[in-house]
Amino acid sequence: xxxxxxxxxxxxxxxxxxxxxxxxxxxxxxxxxxxxxxxxxxxxxxxxxxxxxxxxxxxxxxxxxxxxxxxxxxxxxxxxxxxxxxxxxxxxxxxxxxxxxxxxxxxxxxxxxxxx
Numbered sequence: 001x002x003x004x005x006x007x008x009x010x011x012x013x014x015x016x017x018x019x020x021x022x023x024x025x026x027x028x029x030x031x032x033x034x035x036x037x038x039x040x041x042x043x044x045x046x047x048x049x050x051x052x053x054x055x056x057x058x059x060x061x062x063x064x065x066x067x068x069x070x071x072x073x074x075x076x077x078x079x080x081x082x083x084x085x086x087x088x089x090x091x092x093x094x095x096x097x098x099x100x101x102x103x104x105x106x107x108x109x110x111x112x113x114x115x116x
Contacts, residue, residue, distance in 0.1 A: 031063050
């Protein structure tokens with residue numbers, strides 16, 4: 001009985017761990033505190049190395065603000081790409097789904113004699 005409970009607990013932990021490890025289907029680039037601190041805030045490297053709680057809180061707020069807009073932007077970009085690929089440039093003449101066979105000459109067709 002305890003063995004079954006242990007196995008069930010391990011299975012549950014594995015499933016919850018994999019669910020947390022899953023990311024969205026959009027490629028969100030990870031922001032770097034040091035780059036943000038020096039390039040966005042223009043703080044000296046010595047202060048950035050200390051990573052003060054005030055600076056860390058400002059970085060978290062900035063990152064949350066950017067990520068709030070990044071996913072809708074990536075969704076719209078994907079929608080535009082799909083519209084372009086599927087609707088605007090889906091030409092069945094240039095990209096046939098089936099290869100068509102040349103017409104066979106019919107008997108009595110004088111305009112297209114066989115062999116020419």
